[in-house]
Amino acid sequence: MISKNINFKDCAALIESNPDGVIVLDMEGQPWIWNQRYLAIWGLTDEQVSRFTLDELTDTVLAQIDEPELSKDRFLVRVLDAHLGEKVHFRTRGGRWLRRRAHDFIVDDRKQGVVVHWNDVTETYELRREAAYEHDLLLALIDNIPDQVYFKDHQSRFIRINPSLARRYGLNNPEEAIGKSDADFYSVEHAAQTAAEERRIMETAQGVYSQLHHEKWGDGRESWNLSTKLPLRGPQGDIIGTFGISHDITEHKQRESIIWQQANFDALTGLPNRRHLRARWEQAKVHAERSKSMLALMLLDLDHFKEVNDTLGHAYGDELVKELGRRLQHALRGSDVVARLGG
Known part of the structure; x- marks a missing residue:
């Protein structure tokens, strides 16, 4: 809210200091105050904005928006409606991403117009898009790799596994493993060994690499794998569990045993x-x-x-x-x- 004691010059100076591109429209939608950042974002001059009607200003700005199906009326609603919050983004024909934020212009408790902020979020958007792309690539790798990938919490309970490990456990989908531990699949002795190993990894922050594991299952089966396990860190860098990747070498060990048997007996x-x-x-x-x-x-x-x-x-x-x-x-x-x- 602005007091009537603040004059036009002070208000203009306040808006000019804002890092966003800001324009204030009066109750008829006519441009009243704007800053240089607003002009830079839309490639306009003071003279143009000062003589533009709302329709002319809208046409000039809308021509730079890369949304062919967006009508002028719909654009005005998305720009001027203060109730839409900050989640309104536009892509320009030049490839930039702009976030619009609007709020009522209040003077002495009375609405005198609307304030529209434009913020160039291209860099942030691109970083998020790259992060999302890398995330999708990682998921594609995890979900399709034939090796077994898993993430566990600090109590060695699964928080995520990939489809390969789900199939190895005889599960219909990876989500069925969430909250379970090795004790639900392996023998008591083997589950205790892996839990102890994972505690050491979390306590020392030191992983194990390509370590040979002789697995003993709850139903009496035996298998072999090469496993790499590392500490899992949270957003703040603290260790919140473990994660790893295992490669089943049971068939290799069986062939190796047969070859050794044939060579020695x-x-x-x-x-x-x-x-x-x-x-x-x-x-x-x-x-x-x-x-x-x-x-x-x-x-x-x-x-x-x-x-x-x-x-x-x-x-x-x-x-x-x-x-x-x-x-x-x-x-x-x-x-x-x-x-x-x-x-």
């Missing part, structure tokens, strides 16, 4: 093969030398084994070899090694 009997026996022998020698203990190696040959294969067939010969291996293992200690050198 006899396919027929399941006994260590020559290669594995040699490695175990070298280990045993080192241990025997350090402990000054005895070490024995015994080689057994199956006499006339060829006759078994020739007379009864190879299937019987295979069963004979397997049964011999089982009996030898049963007769020896658990620390002893029974291996098959032939085959």
Whole structure:
């Protein structure tokens, strides 16, 4: 509100000091006071504005607005209605974004016109648009990446997971995981281990990178993953939880196990093969030398084994070899090694 004791010159000086582009229209809609910032925003001069009617001023400004379907009447409502608040934005043909704010011009408790503020928010708008674009890119990556992505609060409860992890948990959608924890999916022991790890991450502000996890599920299944976990920080920079990404390597570990099994064990009997026996022998020698203990190696040959294969067939010969291996293992200690050198 302005007092009648404030003259035109003082009012004009007050408006000129405003960083926004400001124009005051009287009750008939005629321009009364404006500042240089207003002229700069719309590319006008004092002479033009001083002789413009409301229609002429509206036509000049509307011609710069990049909204072809916007009528003059609708534009005036959006500009002059003080009840619309500040959420009125216009894009100019030059690519700028302007925010308009209007309020009644009150002098001694009586409305004398309307004050319209124009603020160039192009930089703010572009920053927000870039942030929204980056946010959309991040969501697109999280939602489509085959790895599992998750965010947890300070009590290790999920606040967001991606579709890949939801599928791994057998959920219909990621929202079903919100509020749950690892204890809802994994064994008690495994859930306790991950919770302890996440507490350390939050307490030390130090993440873990590509760490191998042997997962044990509540239904008895086992799996493997490589997981990176980091502290999750809030808007003020304080740690509010953890987040991470995991890559399921269960199939890789299974293939690795099969390859190792094939490389070190006899396919027929399941006994260590020559290669594995040699490695175990070298280990045993080192241990025997350090402990000054005895070490024995015994080689057994199956006499006339060829006759078994020739007379009864190879299937019987295979069963004979397997049964011999089982009996030898049963007769020896658990620390002893029974291996098959032939085959």
